Amino acid sequence: MTDLVKQWIREDIRSLAAYHVPDPGDMIKLDAMENPYLWPESMKQQWLSQLADIPVNRYPDPSAATLTSRIEQVMNVPEGMSTILGNGSDELIQIICMALSKQDAKSDSVVMAPEPTFVMYQMIARFTNMVYQGIPLDQDFQLDMPAMIKAIETHWPAVIFLAYPNNPTGNLFSEQDIRSIIEMAPGLVVVDEAYHAFAGHSFMPMLSEYDNLLVMRTVSKMGLAGLRLGMLSGRPEWINEFDKVRLPYNINVLTQFSAEFALQHDDILQQQTAQICADRTILKDALSGMDSVTQYPSAANFILFKVDNMSSEAIFSALKQSGILIKRLADTSGPLANCLRVTVGSAEENQAFIESLGKILS
Ligand SMILES: *Cc1c(COP(=O)(O)O)cnc(C)c1O
Numbered sequence: 001m002t003d004l005v006k007q008w009i010r011e012d013i014r015s016l017a018a019y020h021v022p023d024p025g026d027m028i029k030l031d032a033m034e035n036p037y038l039w040p041e042s043m044k045q046q047w048l049s050q051l052a053d054i055p056v057n058r059y060p061d062p063s064a065a066t067l068t069s070r071i072e073q074v075m076n077v078p079e080g081m082s083t084i085l086g087n088g089s090d091e092l093i094q095i096i097c098m099a100l101s102k103q104d105a106k107s108d109s110v111v112m113a114p115e116p117t118f119v120m121y122q123m124i125a126r127f128t129n130m131v132y133q134g135i136p137l138d139q140d141f142q143l144d145m146p147a148m149i150k151a152i153e154t155h156w157p158a159v160i161f162l163a164y165p166n167n168p169t170g171n172l173f174s175e176q177d178i179r180s181i182i183e184m185a186p187g188l189v190v191v192d193e194a195y196h197a198f199a200g201h202s203f204m205p206m207l208s209e210y211d212n213l214l215v216m217r218t219v220s221k222m223g224l225a226g227l228r229l230g231m232l233s234g235r236p237e238w239i240n241e242f243d244k245v246r247l248p249y250n251i252n253v254l255t256q257f258s259a260e261f262a263l264q265h266d267d268i269l270q271q272q273t274a275q276i277c278a279d280r281t282i283l284k285d286a287l288s289g290m291d292s293v294t295q296y297p298s299a300a301n302f303i304l305f306k307v308d309n310m311s312s313e314a315i316f317s318a319l320k321q322s323g324i325l326i327k328r329l330a331d332t333s334g335p336l337a338n339c340l341r342v343t344v345g346s347a348e349e350n351q352a353f354i355e356s357l358g359k360i361l362s
Contacts, residue, residue, distance in 0.1 A: 012126060027325040028349050033167075033195075033302050035223035036346040037272045039265075047261050051254070060253040067251070067260045071231050074263050075217060078208050082239035087250045089194060089218040089230030090120050093161070096190065096214075096232070097128040098245045100158040112157035114143055116168060116329075116336050118192065121161045133157065137335070141169040141296065143177045149184065158187040164203065165195045168329055168341050170298035172201055182210050188238070190214045195300035197222050197273045198280070207234060214238060221301060222269050224262055227255045276301050280344045286354045292361055302343045304329075304336075307361065312338045315360060322356040 006014070022031070039047070064085050072083050086092035102109045111125035115134035125132040135151045138144040143162075152160070160181060165172050182189045189212055191203040196217055204215050214234035219227060229251065232242070262269065280298065287295045287305060295305040307315055316328040327341040342353060 016123075016126075022325065024325050027320070027323050028345065028352055029325050030343040030345050030349060030353060031325045031327045031341075032225075033221050033300070033343045034225050035221065035272055035276065035301070036349060037223060037275075039262075039268060043265055043268060047258065050261065051257065054253050054257055056253060058253070060249050060251060060256055062248045064251045064256050067256050067263075068231075070260055070263050072233070074266055075231065075233070076204055077233045078205065080236075081207050081233050082236040083231050083233045084239050084242050084246060085251050086230040086232065086246070088220065088228040089192065089216050089232070090124075091250060092216055092230050092232045092242075093120055093124045093190075094128070095242050095245050096159060096188070097124050097130055099242055100187070101128045101130050103129075109158040110155045111159055111161070112151060112155060113161040113163075114148070114166075114173075116334075117161070118163050118167045118194075130158070131155075137166075137169070139335070141166065141171050141335070143173050143181070145177055145180065148177075148181060152181070152184060152186070156186050160185055160187070160189045161192055162189065163192040163194065164201070165199050165299040167194065167300065168302075168304055168327070168336070168339075170296055170300045170302060170304050170341075172199060172299045175201070178203070179206075182213050185212060188212050188214060190216055190232075192216045194218050194221055197269075198277055198301045199299040201299070204233070211235065219259060219262075223272055224259060224269075227259055227262075229255055229259050276344050279347055279350055282347070283342075283344055283350050283354070286350075290358065290361060293357075302341050304339055304341050306339045310361070312340050315340060315357070318360045319353070319356055322359075324353050324356055326353070 068083050068085060077083055086095060097111060100109050108131045110131045110133055111121060112133045112135065113121045114137050122132045122134065133151060133155050135147050136144060162173060162178060193202055193215060196202050207213055207215060214232055216230065216232045218230040283303060287293050292308040293305055295303055306312065312328050319326060329336045329339045329341060344350065
């Protein structure tokens with residue numbers, strides 16, 4: 001059996017560890033940037049009654065036309081641009097890489113991203129036989145422009161992924177730096193705005209200024225993580241090519257209906273986002289009050305922090321003991337050494353986290 005697997009499964013796949021998602025049990029879940037809120041009861045009832053009439057015996061609309069136009073409207077996609085939907089933005093990263101990957105060994109196609117960043121860029125680059133180049137961020141987690149420029153000239157990347165705000169650092173890169181990168185990049189630049197709802201800054205309005213810019217978003221961090229829906233907007237010439245690689249029914253009927261329904265009630269999602277932003281400020285202030293805690297600026301719904309005289313491992317475990325799950329980034333060496341990442345939850349959840357952390361540090 002092992003020999004068979006060895007014979008046929010690629011070596012680089014066999015050597016990978018599968019993406020690990022811890023089982024939260026009934027812990028307070030502040031590890032995955034989820035929105036802590038459900039919908040108001042009346043909205044839930046309305047959704048349920050309409051859901052009953054969904055024709056689950058039929059294939060979904062292959063191009064999800066109704067949902068796509070709703071999304072373009074809600075997300076302010078500029079006139080003349082097109083949008084493709086994915087089963088989460090993870091699938092869109094995969095679609096981009098599949099379309100750019102070259103089989104010809106002499107012309108490896110390169111995926112580039114600053115690091116630390118979202119790990120799926122690197123993983124999907126590997127799965128699709130692309131070459132990944134990660135370029136370290138500077139000490140303030142900003143783009144190291146001399147290093148980026150040199151790497152772009154050396155590696156001639158087919159695509160550069162820039163998470164804006166960045167995960168797991170939480171900050172926005174300088175807009176001017178991103179513009180410079182778009183202008184000098186030989187290929188595509190994908191600005192990944194998974195956290196746009198919390199950021200107040202976006203490259204969406206800049207789409208028409210650049211031929212090689214794409215903007216990617218997701219509804220996951222806006223309160224709809226369970227639906228799995230991401231979107232990629234840009235010039236139709238690019239989007240039409242990506243559409244050829246997309247599996248025809250990638251957005252199922254339940255997701256198409258539910259996302260459309262939720263976006264009709266965008267005001268509810270926006271209220272929840274505003275609440276999370278207000279609670280982020282409270283959480284930041286509470287962390288600033290703790291002497292041994294260093295936190296980093298965040299334009300997202302999470303905060304990266306570390307504690308001077310205690311290991312992230314010890315803090316992570318002690319929090320877990322008190323029923324709170326956050327994310328430990330301890331395995332990473334370099335700038336993230338000893339860092340932890342906490343998602344902004346409900347006011348009560350944040351309070352429980354602050355109280356437990358306070359006790360652990362006292
Ligand atoms: C969470 C996250 C995603 C993944 O989004 P899905 O739509 O849930 O697949 C993409 N990019 C970044 C930077 C993220 O943090």
